[in-house]
Amino acid sequence: MSGQVVVSDEVAPVQLGPPILEVAGLVKHFSTDRGLFGGGAKLHAVDGVDLQIFPGEVLAVVGESGSGKSTLARCILRLIDPTEGRIVFAGQDVLALKGRRLAGFRQQVQPVFQDPFSSIDPRWRVGTSVAEALDAFAIGTKAERRARVLDLLDRVGLDPSLVGRRPHELSGGQRQRVGIAAALAPSPRLIVADEPVSALDVSVQAQVLNLLADLQRDLRLAILFVAHDLAVVEHISHRVAVMYLGKIVETGPTEAVFRDPRHPYTKALLEAIPRPDPDRRMQESVLRGEIPSPIAPPSGCRFRTRCPVAIERCVTEEPEMTLFGEGHTAACHVARAELQKQDHQRRQ
Amino acid sequence: MSVAIPNVPARTSRRQGILASRKGRVGFAILVALIAIAVFAPLIAPHDPNAIDASRILAGPDLAHPFGSDALGRDVLSRVIYAYRVSLGVAVGSTLLAFLFGVPLGMYAGYHGGWVDTLIMRPIDMVLALPALLLAVALIAIIGPGSDVALLAIAVIYLPILARVVRSSTLVVASQTYVEAARARGTPSRRIITRHVLPNAIGPAIVQATILMGFALQIEAALSFLGLGAQPPTSSLGVMLADGRDFLTQAPWIEIFPGVAIAITVLAFNFFGDGLRARLDPRGVTR
Numbered sequence: 001m002s003g004q005v006v007v008s009d010e011v012a013p014v015q016l017g018p019p020i021l022e023v024a025g026l027v028k029h030f031s032t033d034r035g036l037f038g039g040g041a042k043l044h045a046v047d048g049v050d051l052q053i054f055p056g057e058v059l060a061v062v063g064e065s066g067s068g069k070s071t072l073a074r075c076i077l078r079l080i081d082p083t084e085g086r087i088v089f090a091g092q093d094v095l096a097l098k099g100r101r102l103a104g105f106r107q108q109v110q111p112v113f114q115d116p117f118s119s120i121d122p123r124w125r126v127g128t129s130v131a132e133a134l135d136a137f138a139i140g141t142k143a144e145r146r147a148r149v150l151d152l153l154d155r156v157g158l159d160p161s162l163v164g165r166r167p168h169e170l171s172g173g174q175r176q177r178v179g180i181a182a183a184l185a186p187s188p189r190l191i192v193a194d195e196p197v198s199a200l201d202v203s204v205q206a207q208v209l210n211l212l213a214d215l216q217r218d219l220r221l222a223i224l225f226v227a228h229d230l231a232v233v234e235h236i237s238h239r240v241a242v243m244y245l246g247k248i249v250e251t252g253p254t255e256a257v258f259r260d261p262r263h264p265y266t267k268a269l270l271e272a273i274p275r276p277d278p279d280r281r282m283q284e285s286v287l288r289g290e291i292p293s294p295i296a297p298p299s300g301c302r303f304r305t306r307c308p309v310a311i312e313r314c315v316t317e318e319p320e321m322t323l324f325g326e327g328h329t330a331a332c333h334v335a336r337a338e339l340q341k342q343d344h345q346r347r348q
Numbered sequence: 349m350s351v352a353i354p355n356v357p358a359r360t361s362r363r364q365g366i367l368a369s370r371k372g373r374v375g376f377a378i379l380v381a382l383i384a385i386a387v388f389a390p391l392i393a394p395h396d397p398n399a400i401d402a403s404r405i406l407a408g409p410d411l412a413h414p415f416g417s418d419a420l421g422r423d424v425l426s427r428v429i430y431a432y433r434v435s436l437g438v439a440v441g442s443t444l445l446a447f448l449f450g451v452p453l454g455m456y457a458g459y460h461g462g463w464v465d466t467l468i469m470r471p472i473d474m475v476l477a478l479p480a481l482l483l484a485v486a487l488i489a490i491i492g493p494g495s496d497v498a499l500l501a502i503a504v505i506y507l508p509i510l511a512r513v514v515r516s517s518t519l520v521v522a523s524q525t526y527v528e529a530a531r532a533r534g535t536p537s538r539r540i541i542t543r544h545v546l547p548n549a550i551g552p553a554i555v556q557a558t559i560l561m562g563f564a565l566q567i568e569a570a571l572s573f574l575g576l577g578a579q580p581p582t583s584s585l586g587v588m589l590a591d592g593r594d595f596l597t598q599a600p601w602i603e604i605f606p607g608v609a610i611a612i613t614v615l616a617f618n619f620f621g622d623g624l625r626a627r628l629d630p631r632g633v634t635r
Binding site: 077103106107115122133182 | 529533539
């Protein structure tokens with residue numbers, strides 16, 4: 001790291017102390033073909049991701065479909081085993097957990113899924129779904145669990161009289177509230193929410209986001225919030241990590257990333273957010289084409305095939321993470337060169 | 349913050365499911381009647397099925413003997429009722445046996461996948477590859493004839509079919525997000541199988557088993573017809589068909605009534621199966 005660091009004025013509302021979850025060098029490859037004659041290509045879903053979440057912090061992981069963000073979430077939930085890397089939760093090596101200790105981890109790390117229509121068993125009554133983790137861990141007596149379920153329903157803004165309903169009698173928003181109540185049931189410390197509002201109507205999205213924000217504040221929950229839309233996470237997350245083709249390309253406090261994005265991909269995503277500003281012309285999207293195949297990611301910088309400012313160096317050399325401000329890093333040759341130029345001018 | 353709740357009655361008409369369709373109703377009614385006949389055979393049969401009456405050899409239907417008499421002057425109606433009891437017992441028993449073993453195997457294979465799946469399903473596929481009747485005949489050749497052996501043979505034929513059906517519906521259910529959610533929530537896999545997978549994946553197997561029960565009656569009849577099923581003095585519908593075929597032109601009633609009994613049963617099971625199919629679809633609940 002050369003030159004002076006540009007420090008953001010804003011202090012991110014991040015707690016000090018050890019992170020509750022630390023992911024280091026996480027890699028997940030899927031083999032695409034296990035045919036009779038072997039071979040088959042490797043799909044690089046997640047390709048070396050480092051991230052940390054501190055207690056009571058909301059970290060948003062944002063990226064297009066195919067960026068590997070859901071795979072990352074599933075690895076953290078221990079639903080699939082990563083190919084390489086480490087996941088440490090509250091000082092424990094998550095990937096080595098088994099039996100009782102794994103159960104203990106699951107109790108503290110609960111999921112919220114994208115599709116509220118498929119993430120709740122259609123045959124289960126609302127109360128049973130909400131109590132699933134309580135029953136699994138045999139938390140409290142039957143009466144206590146019942147009381148807890150009613151309390152949770154109220155907490156997520158559902159009428160406790162819905163406890164005996166089946167999912168098909170509920171709306172999408174109501175179902176997602178049931179999913180959130182179920183996640184809260186065993187009093188987790190971390191919630192991994194995989195696009196929790198993407199499947200909902202826009203009018204309902206804001207309500208569910210507000211609910212998550214309220215719960216996060218009241219219960220001091222840490223949330224890993226996966227989304228494909230930066231606009232969704234702007235007001236809920238403390239920090240943002242932008243993923244592209246299995247790698248994090250930019251990360252930093254939400255305010256800093258939104259005000260001063262450094263990676264061209266982040267800039268493109270931000271420009272794609274519609275703003276009610278008559279003076280602001282909707283720019284022709286700088287992002288062209290589709291995300292390249294993760295089976296054969298481009299050499300050098302993975303974003304270069306769609307990057308409006310790519311230079312020759314991007315083809316051959318993979319950019320390193322560069323610090324642009326307090327906790328704000330991005331991996332881009334061009335942005336790094338600009339930073340160095342500014343530093344140089346300032347020094348003169 | 350409270351959310352407006354649409355005014356839906358808490359309990360929908362789930363219980364009326366099977367009877368909601370006319371087919372299901374008809375099938376159900378016929379089956380209840382048929383099962384009653386089988387269970388209460390001694391009370392219903394007007395005559396002793398094995399009583400020989402030399403004066404009534406090949407006698408046609410009349411009021412006292414509505415189905416006529418056979419070559420030994422035995423009352424065909426009584427014989428059909430008793431034979432039906434044996435045939436239905438074999439059909440239901442064999443299918444239940446296959447269900448009892450096939451469902452857990454298919455579900456376990458489908459849920460766990462990988463080498464567990466291969467280990468369970470390859471042998472089952474091998475059995476499935478053999479022609480059904482040939483397999484039954486081979487089994488009977490090894491163990492010897494009898495209605496209990498026929499039951500076992502049909503169970504062996506049916507087990508792979510039911511295991512396959514359950515495996516495929518299990519694969520669908522196991523890939524649902526609520527199963528993944530249950531895992532992430534910490535629900536142990538045994539509980540996931542019994543509480544999530546079983547209730548959601550069993551439907552097609554129940555429908556299939558119902559329809560298979562009807563056809564089991566046919567297989568039993570075929571085996572008995574070949575002399576490989578029920579042995580004298582026990583009679584089954586197949587035995588009756590075999591006995592009556594020499595008199596087809598003189599006394600068709602010996603042949604017709606057991607045949608009709610088989611046909612009605614197969615049809616009733618099919619109707620009932622269709623009714624069940626409508627009921628067991630969880631999304632069909634509100635309709």
